[in-house]
Amino acid sequence: MTAPTRRPAPATGGPGWDAAVGALVNRSDRRGGTLRLVSSADVDSLDPARTYYVWVWLLQRLLNRTLMAYPTDPGPGGLVPVPDLADGPGQVSDGGRTWTYRLRRGLRHSDGTPITSADIRHAVQRVFAQDVLPGGPTYLVPLLDDPARPYPGPYRTDEPLKSVHTPDEHTVVFHLNRPFSDFDHLMAQPCAAPVPGHADTGADYGNSPLSSGPYRVAEHRPGAYLHLERNPYWDPATDPIRPALPDRVELTIGLDVDELDARLVAGEFDINLEGRGLQHTAQGRVTADDVLRSHTDNPRTSFLHFVAMQPHIPPFDDVHVRRAVHYAADRLLLQEARGGPVTGGDLTTALFPPRLPAHQNLDPYPSGPDLRGDLDAARAELKAAGLADGFEAVIGTQRGKFRMVADALVESVARVGIRLTVKELDVATYFSLGAGHPQTVRENRLGLIVTDWGADFPTEYGFLAPLVDGRQIKRNGGNWNLPELDDPAVNALIDETLHTTDPAGRARLWREVERRVMEHAVLLPLVHDKTLHFRNPWVTNVYVHPAFGLYDIQAMGLDATGPDSSDA
Structure with a gap:
């Protein structure tokens, strides 16, 4: 683990108060460097089926892809899911009860194996195993289950979930038991990220999960830090959403909230991932300083x-x-x-x-x-x-x-x-x-x-x-x-x-x-x-995502003044 690099507090004014609300601040396509994040709490789970913290869902956008996803858009368009692993939105039939998705070609997990429709089905089946994998959203259960014969999840039966069909490796069909017009939104949740059966270790999967996104877990010490590195099997040509600009992403975990704020404003960290905003002590200092205030957003x-x-x-x-x-x-x-x-x-x-x-x-x-x-x-x-x-x-x-x-x-x-x-x-x-x-x-x-x-x-x-x-x-x-x-x-x-x-x-x-x-x-x-968020001036592509209400870290990069920018 490398020690965070301290940068001086901003000496000149930034784009202004609330500049990253509804707009992109410091636009850049510069690659390289290490994005340094910080949080007071640990991630609730790295298993996409078990996470429910909104800031961890944003972290999951670095690690995993889903059939649909919210685009990199600071405006109203960011509220509408677009195709991610899928090559188009769900095709709806049967009065809104059947939704069909087709996968893009050339997709791979971080172990090099192809991503198939069976991996999507297995991910959905895992949501039903609430006795083994509690914690995440369960919207899919009442929509896809048979009340007369409830599906127990993939750890209690070898039978597949009958309401999800995979006619070929690139097609997955969901047969809902009632219409649900927001189904594309459900396919943008982390629990819909592909999980191959051969890698599924049940309750322990979050300890060493595979990735379908641009980064994979390099090391996680709960309560201390989480480090991400590039996923060599991610192909940017297949991903319309994620620029994946930094070479590494390092999250420091477990700081006291006032210490966290002080070190963030001092330049030791780039962004507070958790997104609860500056606490009372830092708020007074930052809002009273015109320069620091110009680097804040109050969405x-x-x-x-x-x-x-x-x-x-x-x-x-x-x-x-x-x-x-x-x-x-x-x-x-x-x-x-x-x-x-x-x-x-x-x-x-x-x-x-x-x-x-x-x-x-x-x-x-x-x-x-x-x-x-x-x-x-x-x-x-x-x-x-x-x-x-x-x-x-x-x-x-x-x-x-x-x-x-x-x-x-x-x-x-x-x-x-x-x-x-x-x-x-x-x-x-x-x-x-x-x-x-x-x-x-x-x-x-x-x-x-x-x-x-x-x-x-x-x-x-x-x-x-x-x-x-x-x-x-x-x-x-x-x-x-x-x-x-x-x-x-x-x-x-x-x-x-x-x-x-x-x-x-x-x-x-x-x-x-x-x-x-x-x-x-x-x-x-x-x-x-x-909440009052602080963005350090060397972080690029900063905006508050309208679907999450927090900074969208997957869009971020570092300019030439940022920590570790020399390795770009």
Whole structure:
């Protein structure tokens, strides 16, 4: 492992505040050098079937290709998947139930073996093995499974998944059990990256995965670093998306957030891969310095920061208790905990981000004219629950901004007698084995959980269904329906959206889904996130990808002043 090269902090102004939002900054096709990334948390998994962190999905774009992928486009075009391994979009037939893809020729894995349609099918089959490979998205399971004879995954049977056909080595056909107009988006998720059966080691695959993208894993020491090197079998002539400019990519893992920010701004690292943005200490320094500020971006990421309440943990099984928390929330204090209105996010009382057609101005639990909370309404709800004197409970969180939000909520609800104890969970496993694991939630009696969420793909279904669809509750980890909401009326409305071809009608249905969810009061929306990102001036092709809300590292390179640029 080589020590990071320190570069001086920027001495001259950059392209400007927010220059990489909607545009490409420092455009270049220069090859070579080592792109030095940093994160406080480790990757959740290098197995494409198990990862669910959005920043790891961006990392996967370096390692793996999928049938479809989001293009290198900072504008609205970046929201629409384009062919990657496939030679065209899915060909749709049978009323939207059959999707056919054909692979490009000359594709190879990082061990030199050809990429075939059987590798795609095997990758999809692995998603069904949630007992072995929990953690990643499972949209494909209800679309491709037979409820009368559920498929157990490739580790429990030698039989292939009957709904996926491979008539030849270059063709894969998906037979859905219901129409799903967003299927191209699912084929852009990491879990659709090809995995050949001969290399699949089950739960251990993430320790030594093959690659189909321009880079492969050179070395990974969990909690310390991840190094990528070029994949000699990747052919740029077959890849319309990835320029693969650096020779190496090195990720340093596990730094304290304030140390991370200081070393990033000092030039020791190029980009913060994790994308949670500069923390409070660095924000003050950077925003007060005109030169440093010109190297920052403050995008609206479409992430929702919220608190989930658990109806299976008393006294949150009473809707009046959940409503009391809504009314008692000091919205301005909670926004400040995220970094304030500039870098913390836009206050929201609704779930959908503004860029989605179903967004509505929904505020079922008003927090008073000063946004500091309606304490009288909160006390009335507690009285209705028989808890006029309040109660004690536990709120789950992790370090950093999540902890600050937890502390702010503790202060908010204490005003009406709700006494919360903060429980910090491990950052690296927060969503896989912590807050996202129902057993952990119950063992720690986490009545409230601080979290954030970004859409798996940029549609209403991709944004809200994982949070509220009862059929997407995951008992083995990686659960995003944190309240474990399973309302038949909500589930039925979600199904109706999938059969509605009229965009306006579909938006109306999603608004009704949102209203019904908010009636349950299990989700307390706080802000639609804005984060303050810092880009060092020698990094090229920097832009915030509209589908992910973070910097798209696969597009990046280094100019002549960058670390290790001499080896270009």
